[in-house]
Amino acid sequence: MEIARVDLRGVVAGDLGWEATRATVTASMVAYGCVIITHDALGLDLCQAMFTRVLPDLFALPVEDKQRVDYQGQRPGWEWESLGIREPMNADNVREFTNILWSEGNPEIWQDHLPISFCRLEMIVSISKNMLTLEEMMEMLVLEGLGVREKSARGHLDLLRHSIRMSRYGEPQDRETSINMQPHCDDTMATMIVQHEVEGLEVHVGDGRWVAVPPEPGTITFMAGEQFTVVTNGRVPACLHRVRTPSSRERFSVLFGPRQKGGVAVCPLDDLVDAEHPLLYNPLNHEKYFKWRYSEEGLKFKDPLKVYCGVYKDEATAMV
Numbered sequence: 001m002e003i004a005r006v007d008l009r010g011v012v013a014g015d016l017g018w019e020a021t022r023a024t025v026t027a028s029m030v031a032y033g034c035v036i037i038t039h040d041a042l043g044l045d046l047c048q049a050m051f052t053r054v055l056p057d058l059f060a061l062p063v064e065d066k067q068r069v070d071y072q073g074q075r076p077g078w079e080w081e082s083l084g085i086r087e088p089m090n091a092d093n094v095r096e097f098t099n100i101l102w103s104e105g106n107p108e109i110w111q112d113h114l115p116i117s118f119c120r121l122e123m124i125v126s127i128s129k130n131m132l133t134l135e136e137m138m139e140m141l142v143l144e145g146l147g148v149r150e151k152s153a154r155g156h157l158d159l160l161r162h163s164i165r166m167s168r169y170g171e172p173q174d175r176e177t178s179i180n181m182q183p184h185c186d187d188t189m190a191t192m193i194v195q196h197e198v199e200g201l202e203v204h205v206g207d208g209r210w211v212a213v214p215p216e217p218g219t220i221t222f223m224a225g226e227q228f229t230v231v232t233n234g235r236v237p238a239c240l241h242r243v244r245t246p247s248s249r250e251r252f253s254v255l256f257g258p259r260q261k262g263g264v265a266v267c268p269l270d271d272l273v274d275a276e277h278p279l280l281y282n283p284l285n286h287e288k289y290f291k292w293r294y295s296e297e298g299l300k301f302k303d304p305l306k307v308y309c310g311v312y313k314d315e316a317t318a319m320v
């Protein structure tokens with residue numbers, strides 16, 4: 001079986017296509033924690049403008065400016081940097097982010113009779129709103145596919161917060177492997193990745209085999225993070241992925257995804273725990289886990305999630 005590709009255009013809950021899509025999505029999520037979506041929700045023009053204008057402008061700002069917002073980068077040996085915005089569907093949050101980055105002193109540029117600051121804001125908000133709709137649809141498809149009642153699934157969605165991250169990769173430092181982000185699973189609930197023109201995303205499909213997800217226009221990669229493994233009581237594995245860019249071209253990506261709201265433990269959904277499927281994960285306090293997972297101790301383990309909150313530790317305690 002390959003990672004499923006599903007066309008979500010025109011798919012509506014309860015309609016004819018819904019059940020077939022649900023079966024395909026669920027099977028691929030159970031096997032790889034990953035599905036490739038085709039959708040026009042983001043709009044090709046919007047993506048083009050985002051990747052060729054907004055992102056290059058954003059990352060061209062001086063590091064001192066970028067460090068005034070949620071910025072990661074400047075790691076020795078890593079040609080990678082990333083900027084994040086929480087709840088980017090809310091224009092106020094995006095306005096705050098752009099105002100901090102492009103404070104006075106940056107002359108306003110006009111484009112198609114609109115100030116560029118307005119275009120940037122509109123683009124980020126619009127991409128985020130569309131991503132949120134797709135994200136919730138994907139979670140509903142998988143959860144329903146696993147047998148979760150609609151009400152429980154909606155209750156789960158209400159416990160999420162969202163953020164968008166925009167990343168830039170320079171030339172891979174390791175010319176031999178061309179890897180510019182090492183294999184990992186995200187510690188989120190889910191991540192949706194939009195690529196543009198430059199290759200990079202690869203997904204592990206078992207036995208050391210990696211599959212490249214090509215940066216095709218109109219496609220978005222949906223992947224489960226560790227929190228989703230807990231919520232689904234182990235049915236959906238967190239997707240193991242990495243970034244590898246043999247062309248060495250500069251690469252941008254846009255990532256959108258939910259995590260559990262702060263202070264609310266992540267728990268397996270009741271509908272997914274029964275005699276046939278005993279409880280596999282204890283409630284996960286994300287803040288504490290996050291600190292431990294990236295500590296010297298947490299980094300020793302192959303499956304830190306299981307070590308931290310798994311009911312059965314068995315092979316989880318294997319070291320990296």
Ligand SMILES: O=C(O)CCC(=O)C(=O)O
Pocket residue numbers: 167181186193195200201241242243252253255
């Ligand atoms: O840039 C990408 O395609 C993936 C990035 C990623 O996996 C991450 O930031 O966690």
Ligand SMILES: [Fe+2]
Pocket residue numbers: 184185186191241
């Ligand atoms: Fe990732």
